[in-house]
Each structure stands twice: as structure tokens, then as C-alpha cells.
Amino acid sequence: MRISSVVLPNKLITLCLILFFSSSSFGQTRDEKVRLDWQKLNADGTWFYDDLDAGIKAAKKNKKPLMVVLRCIP
Amino acid sequence: MTVRLVKCNSLDLNLFQFDYDLTFAVFFLNADKTVYARYGTRTGHDADKDVALEGLAATMNEVLKIHAAYPKNKSSLAGKQPKKSKYKVPEDLPKLRRFKSKLDYKGAVAKSCIHCHQVRDAQRFEYRKTGKQMPDKLLFPYPKSETVGLKFDKKSKTTLAAVLDGSPAHDAKLRRGDGVVSLGDTTVASEADVHWILHQLDNQKRIKIVVDRDGEQISTTLNLPAGWRKQADITWRPTSWELRRMATGGLSLKPISQADRKRLGIADDKMALRAVHVGRYGDHARAMRAGIRKGDIIIAFDGKTNLLTENMINEYAVQQKKPGQRVEIKYLRGKRERTASIRLQ
Numbered sequence: 001m002r003i004s005s006v007v008l009p010n011k012l013i014t015l016c017l018i019l020f021f022s023s024s025s026f027g028q029t030r031d032e033k034v035r036l037d038w039q040k041l042n043a044d045g046t047w048f049y050d051d052l053d054a055g056i057k058a059a060k061k062n063k064k065p066l067m068v069v070l071r072c073i074p
Numbered sequence: 075m076t077v078r079l080v081k082c083n084s085l086d087l088n089l090f091q092f093d094y095d096l097t098f099a100v101f102f103l104n105a106d107k108t109v110y111a112r113y114g115t116r117t118g119h120d121a122d123k124d125v126a127l128e129g130l131a132a133t134m135n136e137v138l139k140i141h142a143a144y145p146k147n148k149s150s151l152a153g154k155q156p157k158k159s160k161y162k163v164p165e166d167l168p169k170l171r172r173f174k175s176k177l178d179y180k181g182a183v184a185k186s187c188i189h190c191h192q193v194r195d196a197q198r199f200e201y202r203k204t205g206k207q208m209p210d211k212l213l214f215p216y217p218k219s220e221t222v223g224l225k226f227d228k229k230s231k232t233t234l235a236a237v238l239d240g241s242p243a244h245d246a247k248l249r250r251g252d253g254v255v256s257l258g259d260t261t262v263a264s265e266a267d268v269h270w271i272l273h274q275l276d277n278q279k280r281i282k283i284v285v286d287r288d289g290e291q292i293s294t295t296l297n298l299p300a301g302w303r304k305q306a307d308i309t310w311r312p313t314s315w316e317l318r319r320m321a322t323g324g325l326s327l328k329p330i331s332q333a334d335r336k337r338l339g340i341a342d343d344k345m346a347l348r349a350v351h352v353g354r355y356g357d358h359a360r361a362m363r364a365g366i367r368k369g370d371i372i373i374a375f376d377g378k379t380n381l382l383t384e385n386m387i388n389e390y391a392v393q394q395k396k397p398g399q400r401v402e403i404k405y406l407r408g409k410r411e412r413t414a415s416i417r418l419q
Contacts, residue, residue: 030184037080038179047078050177052086055077060105065141067134068077070090070114072097072189 037073082188084175087159093216094194095311097121102137109154110140111263112270117218119310124228132231136263153260153271164188169196191312202320208392210303216273217306222296226265242296252285309384321391323360323416324353327384345379347372357419364414374404
């Protein structure tokens with residue numbers, strides 16, 4: 001998700017928030033939840049997944065602020 | 075730019091300093107690692123009760139304003155910056171050295187994860203091991219804003235939903251609807267920012283607060299009463315589990331009802347805490363092995379009868395007693411008084 005203007009479009013914010021508030025489905029083992037989170041969110045290109053350095057590099061290049069979400073999955 | 079971190083393994087402790095009992099925390103940063111704001115608050119067992127999408131969106135919009143004004147506004151952000159950490163990453167802490175820097179996605183991935191609360195557990199463990207008195211800041215971390223009388227509307231950035239009667243905020247004549255602009259000369263963009271600033275206070279007796287009231291900025295002072303930090307209930311915190319092991323050998327305690335006090339003839343100013351959970355395994359089972367069972371009522375701890383909450387017992391045990399010392403616990407089972415002896419950890 002690129003933060004690109006002072007007023008963020010509502011749809012963009014909602015999508016972003018749903019993605020990081022959600023911590024996977026019910027009825028899964030802890031290991032499955034962690035793997036699923038990685039599969040879902042690492043692949044969609046929205047996040048620098050567990051890669052702060054890449055996020056910082058991109059923020060520097062694009063002169064954008066960085067939003068770092070720390071989320072306990074299990 | 076958005077980054078998702080799902081583990082504390084290899085987390086930069088010189089940057090990511092926050093309430094480690096949270097399960098959801100957000101840092102807004104400049105690319106030079108200056109902290110613009112924090113988001114994520116938790117004050118009870120329900121991890122999601124104190125956060126809201128609307129509040130996060132409001133903080134995000136404020137962050138964009140901060141970013142646009144950066145670096146001219148750098149001095150107003152000084153109070154948000156992390157302190158130098160003794161350890162660079164969690165796995166440098168003695169208790170966490172068994173962990174690796176990356177998750178084991180091919181194996182037992184959840185077990186390979188350093189959970190946030192384990193960072194504070196490890197920090198406390200280190201203190202306890204030295205036998206030094208555990209500092210208030212480590213024992214009562216990130217006091218919630220209600221301890222100074224500020225109750226925030228979670229759907230807003232920093233608007234007060236209420237000001238608690240008889241509190242420092244009430245005495246400072248703050249009102250419902252005021253928007254907190256800064257605390258101690260540091261601008262705030264969220265309730266988490268307020269918690270961060272409160273957490274950093276040592277022995278200050280007062281702190282300046284600026285609020286926006288109908289477009290006008292009003293500056294006033296919160297006078298902090300002695301012991302204000304300790305008024306925060308910490309029993310909901312995941313890190314209290316380890317604290318209970320150290321302090322009572324694994325007891326989770328709740329005050330008994332007024333009716334039970336009356337029935338048992340225990341005065342209001344005397345200890346009467348029911349064991350609602352008794353640890354059953356390993357070092358969390360010391361109280362159980364000493365004979366204490368779920369439902370027993372603790373009436374004295376190391377001869378003290380004026381420790382009226384679990385918080386007070388835990389505080390006494392880790393600040394006044396050393397690991398290895400024995401304490402006697404008096405308790406009631408039915409109406410019969412019994413005694414157990416446990417060695418503190």
C-alpha cells in the first residue's frame with residue numbers, strides 16, 4: 001500500500017486495515033496460521049513482509065513515510 | 075510504504091520499543107528511522123477492544139501531516155524517540171538465546187517465534203536473576219491513560235471521550251471533547267503516543283499538556299500523585315504469567331466479594347484474595363506443590379495482610395524479596411486456616 005497523499009482514499013484505508021487486523025482463519029493450528037499469513041500477505045505485493053530494510057529503502061527512494069505493523073499471528 | 079513484522083526475532087530493540095503486551099502495534103517512521111507516531115493500545119484481556127479502524131485512519135492522516143512538515147518539526151518529535159537499548163535484538167537477552175534470527179517456516183514455525191511479551195519476560199527475568207529490585211517502569215509498564223484520568227475516544231486521533239472524576243486530568247479542568255495536542259512538549263497523534271510518554275516518566279510530579287478546545291489551544295498541567303503508575307492493573311498482561319511464577323509460584327488471584335468478606339469475618343482493609351488459577355506445571359506449580367488449591371483464599375503473604383490485590387503481592391515479592399527466599403502464605407480453605415511455604419523465584 002502506498003501512502004501518497006495527505007487525505008487517504010477511504011477504500012484504500014479500509015482495505016489496508018482489514019488486511020492487517022485480520023490474523024487468519026479459525027480452526028487452524030498455530031503453525032498453519034503463521035504459514036498462511038506469510039503466503040497470503042507476502043505474495044500480494046502490499047507489504048514488505050518481515051523485511052524492514054527493503055521498506056526503508058523504498059521509503060527513502062519515494063520520500064514516503066513508513067508504516068510498520070507488528071502483529072502477533074498465533 | 076508498509077512493512078509487516080510477525081515476529082520479534084531479530085527485531086531492532088534500539089528502534090522498536092513499545093508495550094510488549096500488545097498483539098498489534100504500529101510504528102510510523104521516517105526513512106531515517108525517526109518515529110513519527112505509534113498506534114496500538116491495550117488495557118485488558120481483549121486485545122482489540124481499545125483500537126478502532128477510524129482511530130487508526132485518523133492517526134495515519136496526522137502522520138502524513140507530520141511527514142509533510144518534517145524535518146522542521148523534529149524537535150516536537152524528540153520525546154517519541156526510543157532510548158538506547160542494552161541489547162540490540164531480543165535473542166541477545168540471556169533468556170532468549172535459544173531462538174534464531176529467522177522463523178522456521180519448514181518446521182515448528184510458531185515455536186521458533188519470539189513473541190512480543192517474551193521480550194519483557196526476558197527483561198524482567200534478567201533483573202530478577204541479579205536480585206536487584208525490579209524498577210517500577212519494568213513492573214508497571216505503559217500505564218494506561220486512565221491512570222491520569224484521560225479516557226480517549228478510540229475512533230478518534232486523540233479526542234477525550236471522558237475525563238475521570240477526581241483525577242489529575244479532572245483537576246487540570248480538561249473536558250470531554252478536548253483533543254490532546256501534546257504532552258510534555260511532545261506532539262501526540264494517538265493514545266499510544268500518550269502511553270509512550272507516560273511510560274517514560276520517572277519521578278516527575280507534573281507534566282504539561284496542551285489540548286485543542288473548539289479551535290483554541292489550551293495549556294495546562296497534570297499533577298501526578300505519588301504512586302500514580304502503580305494504579306494500573308497489570309493482571310491482564312500476558313507478562314503477568316511469568317511474574318506470578320516469580321512472586322507466588324503460579325497463583326492468579328482475585329479479591330473475594332463483599333458478601334464473602336462478611337461471611338468469613340474479614341475486614342475491608344485485610345487481604346482476602348481467592349486463587350482463581352493455580353499453575354500446574356514446572357516452576358509455575360510451586361504454590362500447588364506447597365498445598366494451595368484453586369478456590370483457597372489467601373489472607374497473608376510473608377506476614378503482610380495489607381496487600382489487597384494480586385498486583386500488590388507481586389510488587390512486594392519482586393521489589394522487597396529476593397529469589398530463593400522463602401515466604402509463608404496463610405490461606406483459608408472453607409473456614410479452616412492453613413499455611414504454605416514457597417521459595418520465591
